Amino acid sequence: MAEIRIDNLLKKFGEFVAVEDVNITVEDGEFVFLLGPSGCGKTTTLRMLAGLEMPTDGRISIGSRNVTFLRPRYRNVGMVFQDYGLYRHMTVFGNIAYPLKVRGMPKADIEAKVTDVAKTMQITEVLQRKPDQLSGGQLQRVAIARMLVRDADVFLMDEPMSHLDAQLRGHMRAELRHLQKEIGVTTLFVTHDQLEAMTMADRIIVMKDGQMLQFATPREIFERPATEFVATFVGEPQMNVFDCRIRRSDSGYFASCDGFDVPLDTAWVDTSGGAALLDRTLRLGVRPEHISVSETQDAKHPIKAKLFAFEPTGAENLYVMDCGGVQLTTRTSTNETAHFDKTEGTDYAIGFDPGWLYLFDSNTGKTLAFGSQSDTGNTEA
Ligand SMILES: Nc1ncnc2c1ncn2[C@@H]1O[C@H](COP(=O)(O)OP(=O)(O)OP(=O)(O)O)[C@@H](O)[C@H]1O
Ligand SMILES: [Mg+2]
Numbered sequence: 001m002a003e004i005r006i007d008n009l010l011k012k013f014g015e016f017v018a019v020e021d022v023n024i025t026v027e028d029g030e031f032v033f034l035l036g037p038s039g040c041g042k043t044t045t046l047r048m049l050a051g052l053e054m055p056t057d058g059r060i061s062i063g064s065r066n067v068t069f070l071r072p073r074y075r076n077v078g079m080v081f082q083d084y085g086l087y088r089h090m091t092v093f094g095n096i097a098y099p100l101k102v103r104g105m106p107k108a109d110i111e112a113k114v115t116d117v118a119k120t121m122q123i124t125e126v127l128q129r130k131p132d133q134l135s136g137g138q139l140q141r142v143a144i145a146r147m148l149v150r151d152a153d154v155f156l157m158d159e160p161m162s163h164l165d166a167q168l169r170g171h172m173r174a175e176l177r178h179l180q181k182e183i184g185v186t187t188l189f190v191t192h193d194q195l196e197a198m199t200m201a202d203r204i205i206v207m208k209d210g211q212m213l214q215f216a217t218p219r220e221i222f223e224r225p226a227t228e229f230v231a232t233f234v235g236e237p238q239m240n241v242f243d244c245r246i247r248r249s250d251s252g253y254f255a256s257c258d259g260f261d262v263p264l265d266t267a268w269v270d271t272s273g274g275a276a277l278l279d280r281t282l283r284l285g286v287r288p289e290h291i292s293v294s295e296t297q298d299a300k301h302p303i304k305a306k307l308f309a310f311e312p313t314g315a316e317n318l319y320v321m322d323c324g325g326v327q328l329t330t331r332t333s334t335n336e337t338a339h340f341d342k343t344e345g346t347d348y349a350i351g352f353d354p355g356w357l358y359l360f361d362s363n364t365g366k367t368l369a370f371g372s373q374s375d376t377g378n379t380e381a
Contacts, residue, residue, distance in 0.1 A: 001185055002063030002153040003028045004049070009058035011044050011210075018044045019210045022058070026203075029184045031177070033197040035233070036207035042190040043082065045207075046156050049188065050079050062153055078152035078185075080160045084143040086131045092118075093127040096146045113149050120179070121145040136163045140172070148183070155180075155187040161196065173199055194234045198222065206230050223374035226367055228283055228360040237288050237318060240328040243362070244284040246277045255284045255357075259324025260303045265354040265372065272359065272369035282368065285358035288331035290371075293319055294349045301349035310342040317342075321350060 009022040019041040026032045034042045047053035049060060051072035060068045067075050086095050093114055100110045118124045121141040126134055134142065140160055147155055161169050161176075177200045180187050191197055197204045198218045206213045206221065206229075214226040218234075225231035232238045244255040244262070246269065253264040262284065269277060294301040305321035312318075319330045330350060355373035360366065 001028055004154060004186060004188070005059075005061040006049075007059040009045070009048065009060065010056045011041070011048060011053065012056045017210055019048070022212050024205060024212070024215055026186055026188065028186055031180045031187050031189065031200065031202045033201040033204045034188060034190045034207060035192065035194060035197040035204050037192055037233075040207045041210040042192070042207060043158055046079075046158050046188060046190050049154070050077050050156055051075050076150075076153045077156055078147035078150040078154070079156040080140075080143045080147050080158065082158045082160075082162065082190075084131075084139055084160075086139065086143060086146075088131050091128050091130055092123065092134070092142050095131070095142060096127075096149055099146065099150050114145075117145045117149050120148070136165075137168045137172070140164060144176075148179075152185065155185050157187065157189045159190055159192070161191075162193075169196075176200065195236065198234060206233065219375055224367075224370050225358070227365045228285065228367070229365055231285055231358060231360070231367070235287055237329045237331065239285045239287045239358070240291070241283050241285045241360070242326060242328075244282055245279055246282065246359075248278065255282075257284060257326065259326040262352050262357070263302065263354065264357065268354065268357075268369065268372045277359065277368070281362050283360040283362050285360060286328075286352045286356065288318065288329045290353040290356035291328065291330040292351050292353070293321075293330055293332060294351070297349035301351040303350050303352075305348045305350045307342070307344050307346045307348060309344060312342075319348075321348065323350070 004026040006022050006024050009019060011019040022045060034045060036042055044053060048055050051067065051070055055068060059066060062075060087098070090098065096114045096117065097110050100113060118127055121144060123138060123141050123145060126138055131139060131142070140163070143160060161172055164172060173196060201218055203215060203217050204221050205215045208229055214221060214230050221230060222234055225234070228241060232241060242257040244257045246264070247254055247256050252266045253269040255262040255264055292301065297304065303323055305323045307319060308322045308327060309320040310317065311320065316331055316333050321328055321330060356371040358367060358371060359369040361368055
């Protein structure tokens, strides 16, 4: 087991910069996720940790060892690839046993280890089959089992659940999280699925265009996103964001958006920059769960809205509203809204929770003001 330290990691393919400025320390035993859209450099980063790709610049240490240019076999790293990387001509047993055989482990010890890990991963009954005789879920377990037998210092997993159906993914999320905590091996897990990262991670690295936007706990990422991109990438349905200008009237500050005005908390605006925020084009963000819906306009629901689409999901209702030509999504639990008639075109009134508003810089995308009710724990960027 070991801590992973990455300093100023850079990877170029020709002139193309695939990964840039990655600086992180993953603690011993920590479960850390690399989250970002397709092509943002997740696999490349993981391959540099495994030694399958050489960095253009920077330094990688595992424990006290500088492994930056060390060959893969000397790193003591276990990896599950995006496509599992199993040998098709070998049985499941042969696949799991392979890394142990290569290291010259005695046959009896290999038998015992493979039997043991197969039990943990619930694949005992398929040990004599070949990979093409397995389901996606079984394949994934075999790939993970092969990683687990290695007694590695670090586990690296590249989208190991991307081929599974929704139900199996849900099941595997809990199982993998449990297993990682039980074994306690420092693990880096790559995904573009925000739900996977939010539910399983100790901490998440959000990446975009080869750069690291934020490295923090799921809660910090959700409540105190460093940029508008992070804010909209996590959370489903995603945060509503509008162009706006902050203005001042006799009754206090308000955000003037295209189609409607949003009253703001005076203390919040003052502590977030006050007059410096006035009359600039900014972006105002609010998550669907922080918009309340009412049948009548009142102080808490000052914004007129017309129901554009109603989307019941079972446990909650999503209302896509039209506010003066701008669409936004609100979310409420079903029992709160059971009395609504839900006819498209019906007039409602909505209100934004002033404690859960965000302001983003429209040029840099950086967060200028967090929701005043968000977790104020330390945010590492
Ligand atoms: N060997 C290579 N030569 C040239 N460009 C490469 C090479 N490998 C990766 N790239 C480019 O580097 C960028 C990052 O690729 P990478 O595979 O790390 O993305 P990713 O975040 O893992 O994406 P996905 O979610 O689709 O797997 C991409 O633009 C990709 O085309
Ligand atoms: Mg990838």
